[in-house]
Amino acid sequence: MPWVPFAQINYEELVALHGEIYPRPFRVDERLLWSKTVASPRYDPTNSWRMKSGGDTLGAITCKQPGTWQGAAAHVLPITGLWAQEPDIAHQLLEKVEEEAIRQGFATLQFGGDADHLWPSLPAGSDLVAEYLTSAGYTCTHESYDVERDLKDYAPPAGTIESLQGCTVRRATAADGEALAEFFGRAFPGRWRQDGLRRWARTPQDLVILIAEEKVEGFALTQQAGTPNPIAGANWHIDLGLDWAALGPIGLSEATRGRGWGHGLLAWALQDLQQQGARRTIIDWTVLLDFYGRHGFERARTYQHFSKSLPVIPPR
Numbered sequence: 001m002p003w004v005p006f007a008q009i010n011y012e013e014l015v016a017l018h019g020e021i022y023p024r025p026f027r028v029d030e031r032l033l034w035s036k037t038v039a040s041p042r043y044d045p046t047n048s049w050r051m052k053s054g055g056d057t058l059g060a061i062t063c064k065q066p067g068t069w070q071g072a073a074a075h076v077l078p079i080t081g082l083w084a085q086e087p088d089i090a091h092q093l094l095e096k097v098e099e100e101a102i103r104q105g106f107a108t109l110q111f112g113g114d115a116d117h118l119w120p121s122l123p124a125g126s127d128l129v130a131e132y133l134t135s136a137g138y139t140c141t142h143e144s145y146d147v148e149r150d151l152k153d154y155a156p157p158a159g160t161i162e163s164l165q166g167c168t169v170r171r172a173t174a175a176d177g178e179a180l181a182e183f184f185g186r187a188f189p190g191r192w193r194q195d196g197l198r199r200w201a202r203t204p205q206d207l208v209i210l211i212a213e214e215k216v217e218g219f220a221l222t223q224q225a226g227t228p229n230p231i232a233g234a235n236w237h238i239d240l241g242l243d244w245a246a247l248g249p250i251g252l253s254e255a256t257r258g259r260g261w262g263h264g265l266l267a268w269a270l271q272d273l274q275q276q277g278a279r280r281t282i283i284d285w286t287v288l289l290d291f292y293g294r295h296g297f298e299r300a301r302t303y304q305h306f307s308k309s310l311p312v313i314p315p316r
């Protein structure tokens with residue numbers, strides 16, 4: 001069966017295949033799949049393939065080059081997505097990527113969690129793909145999940161907004177670049193620095209910031225219906241419905257944690273989204289159910305983190 005580069009994919013066909021093998025809460029459209037694959041600056045054309053028979057797509061796999069943020073694991077090759085209905089096709093796609101990954105010196109293959117990711121890892125309930133990965137030697141190392149709630153009747157838990165006395169919380173503006181660069185460099189120098197500053201450069205108001213003693217000490221990234229560039233939890237906006245919103249990541253500098261500001265910042269951002277008409281709201285890729293549960297969020301989607309260690313070929 002002929003291999004062709006993934007870049008020649010018909011996205012309409014891929015969306016249909018996606019809908020057949022992944023659960024409904026993970027529905028996508030053509031633009032989203034395009035933006036997470038060939039349109040991403042980290043798209044890896046050497047490890048992205050489509051298998052076809054005649055004009056029809058039988059399956060596809062796409063990878064990304066490792067992230068460029070500080071601390072990114074250069075030895076891990078992330079698979080953005082795998083689409084195939086037949087086990088035989090899936091195995092050929094996985095094998096092709098694995099052979100090339102070993103040749104390129106990668107030590108690990110990881111499902112999801114790539115730069116501009118589609119998902120943190122495999123959506124639970126994708127039984128077919130879980131079976132493909134398991135039989136190809138991948139193992140599930142841990143789980144994470146999204147949480148969701150409708151903001152229609154959200155009210156901040158008692159004391160949370162009050163905990164913000166002494167600090168300022170507001171949406172970022174174009175003038176906050178220097179203060180944000182200093183904050184991210186100090187508090188979250190890895191992926192969140194890159195994702196946060198990129199978002200700020202496009203739409204500064206998507207960042208909610210917490211300022212204490214004239215320094216940024218915390219942030220939350222929010223997205224809402226209509227954003228032209230959904231990332232993270234916003235990827236599932238089709239399932240969230242009209243007037244959706246997404247929050248995350250959220251973080252405070254280490255020195256300021258444990259004072260109640262985390263709950264305060266979250267409450268402020270949720271109330272602000274609510275005032276702008278946001279309804280179903282997602283906070284993605286977390287394990288902090290108790291923290292978000294205090295604000296009425298419930299577990300919504302689960303991810304099974306699959307990866308595979310590769311044999312390392314000693315240099316000749």
Ligand SMILES: CC(C)(COP(=O)(O)OP(=O)(O)OC[C@H]1O[C@@H](n2cnc3c(N)ncnc32)[C@H](O)[C@@H]1OP(=O)(O)O)[C@@H](O)C(=O)NCCC(=O)NCCS
Pocket residue numbers: 249250251252253256257258259260261262263264285286287288290291294
């Ligand atoms: C999560 C975070 C924003 C909370 O802010 P904070 O100011 O420390 O939180 P508060 O003082 O308002 O409240 C502390 C609560 O968070 C919980 N919490 C914070 N970090 C936690 C962690 N890693 N695991 C479990 N619980 C945690 C505490 O148990 C406490 O619980 P409570 O709701 O019963 O009071 C902050 O700890 C942080 O930036 N952590 C690192 C980044 C991160 O993990 N972000 C969330 C990713 S989903």
